[in-house]
Amino acid sequence: MKESLILVGTQWGDEGKGKIVDYFSQKFDAVCRFQGGHNAGHTIYSQNEKFVLHLVPSGIFYNHVQCFIGQGVILSLDSLLEEVNKLKERGINLEGKLRISRYCSLLLPIHATIDQLREDNKNSIGTTKRGIGPAYEDKTARRSIKVFDLEDQTNLKKKIESIVEYYNFQIVNIHNSKPVDASEMLVETQKAFDNLEKYFGDVTDTLEEIHNKGGNILYEGAQGTLLDVDYGTYPFVTSSNTLATSVGVGSGFPKSIYSNVLGVAKAYTTRVGAGPFPTELFDLEGEKIAELGNEFGATTGRPRRCGWLDLVALKYSAKLNNLSELCITKIDVLNNFENIKVCVDYEIEGKSTSYKSRNLHEVTPVYENFAGWQCELSAFKNFDSLPEPAKKFIYFIEDYVGVKISLISHSPERDGLIFR
Numbered sequence: 001m002k003e004s005l006i007l008v009g010t011q012w013g014d015e016g017k018g019k020i021v022d023y024f025s026q027k028f029d030a031v032c033r034f035q036g037g038h039n040a041g042h043t044i045y046s047q048n049e050k051f052v053l054h055l056v057p058s059g060i061f062y063n064h065v066q067c068f069i070g071q072g073v074i075l076s077l078d079s080l081l082e083e084v085n086k087l088k089e090r091g092i093n094l095e096g097k098l099r100i101s102r103y104c105s106l107l108l109p110i111h112a113t114i115d116q117l118r119e120d121n122k123n124s125i126g127t128t129k130r131g132i133g134p135a136y137e138d139k140t141a142r143r144s145i146k147v148f149d150l151e152d153q154t155n156l157k158k159k160i161e162s163i164v165e166y167y168n169f170q171i172v173n174i175h176n177s178k179p180v181d182a183s184e185m186l187v188e189t190q191k192a193f194d195n196l197e198k199y200f201g202d203v204t205d206t207l208e209e210i211h212n213k214g215g216n217i218l219y220e221g222a223q224g225t226l227l228d229v230d231y232g233t234y235p236f237v238t239s240s241n242t243l244a245t246s247v248g249v250g251s252g253f254p255k256s257i258y259s260n261v262l263g264v265a266k267a268y269t270t271r272v273g274a275g276p277f278p279t280e281l282f283d284l285e286g287e288k289i290a291e292l293g294n295e296f297g298a299t300t301g302r303p304r305r306c307g308w309l310d311l312v313a314l315k316y317s318a319k320l321n322n323l324s325e326l327c328i329t330k331i332d333v334l335n336n337f338e339n340i341k342v343c344v345d346y347e348i349e350g351k352s353t354s355y356k357s358r359n360l361h362e363v364t365p366v367y368e369n370f371a372g373w374q375c376e377l378s379a380f381k382n383f384d385s386l387p388e389p390a391k392k393f394i395y396f397i398e399d400y401v402g403v404k405i406s407l408i409s410h411s412p413e414r415d416g417l418i419f420r
């Protein structure tokens with residue numbers, strides 16, 4: 001029996017998950033998204049071409065891989081249709097390879113409208129403005145339209161009208177903006193569904209079949225641990241559970257929870273949007289990381305805030321996800337640094353304090369200093385041949401976090417990896 005694997009981000013997203021899922025897909029029979037929505041932006045280089053995926057799983061570039069979107073994902077039909085069409089135009093085959101749960105809750109254009117209006121207010125948390133928060137709110141409030149609702153026209157009309165009425169009250173009375181037209185949204189939603197209908201079906205039973213035949217499944221996490229709605233830096237989080245432990249509910253295949261868990265962490269830290277970030281840099285070193293790492297959001301194009309690697313937070317992530325192993329990405333971004341820092345403790349008024357998301361705004365990071373390796377790591381083909389300072393950096397992270405680093409990524413390309 002081949003082992004299945006859950007891959008999750010261990011920081012505030014954008015750790016390079018897409019690249020790693022794409023690489024591992026070669027060895028898997030299926031790849032499944034289980035939470036989040038098109039707030040995700042997963043970048044992949046396939047045959048020297050750049051792709052950014054938002055909803056389609058990052059295994060789509062291999063013909064032998066079956067791709068699934070589980071019911072934990074909030075589904076924007078417009079966004080999915082656009083993504084599917086773009087992939088097809090670029091010669092990527094999706095026929096018979098993509099299957100989406102009929103139980104997914106829909107993200108409607110009105111969710112994005114209300115997300116944008118709320119973000120324009122002073123209590124903004126820097127969302128992607130895609131409508132993710134309102135769509136998950138509706139799911140929890142039992143107002144959601146599910147994919148299967150699209151199969152019954154009368155029922156669909158009633159449900160859309162009721163959601164539009166609910167949000168139009170807020171749009172008009174709280175945000176002083178123009179109401180949204182329900183009939184237009186109904187037509188657009190139906191049109192998108194008609195174009196995508198062939199991709200919908202059962203996910204649970206098909207994942208079980210693959211598993212029972214001895215196949216292996218790669219579960220592709222989106223966002224990152226510190227953006228988890230329960231365990232992240234609340235309220236500056238996304239609206240889904242991003243932890244590996246949410247895979248059972250989100251994929252609909254309960255045996256998924258027995259998979260190994262690979263955590264992905266950048267060799268430094270980034271964050272998009274508002275919220276606490278203890279190791280954030282506001283100086284030239286931060287600018288250098290941003291520039292060398294090309295740190296701009298794959299979904300919104302916003303500049304990412306940058307800082308040193310935070311091992312206190314990473315250890316917390318390792319524990320919450322029960323990580324089996326770690327992958328460190330973007331180590332090449334640190335190639336030209338004379339000195340590299342990693343955060344090993346937090347202090348409040350000079351006293352050491354552990355990771356607690358509620359007081360993260362107040363902590364001062366305590367750093368361990370490392371000499372940089374100051375050379376191109378892509379020249380080294382295996383871990384043992386890496387320069388000593390780079391090995392020391394990796395060993396230190398591993399010792400601190402208590403999880404083996406089995407993989408190091410040193411370029412955006414598929415094969416820019418060093419295994420251990």
Ligand code: GDP
Binds near residue numbers: 016017043330411
């Ligand atoms: P994801 O959301 O976790 O999939 O990550 P994103 O795609 O949003 O952001 C990661 C960015 O880093 C993308 O532009 C990747 O192409 C790039 N990337 C991934 N791994 C590496 C690496 O090892 N080195 C460098 N320089 N870039 C990388």
Ligand code: IMO
Binds near residue numbers: 128274
């Ligand atoms: P991937 O999968 C980085 C952040 C937003 C904002 C917060 C809430 O590419 O790693 P939302 O639109 O979800 O309500 O925004 O979460 N965020 C991400 N940051 N990478 C992502 O996804 C993100 N998805 C959401 O910037 O701070």
Ligand code: MG
Binds near residue numbers: 014015040298
């Ligand atoms: Mg991303």
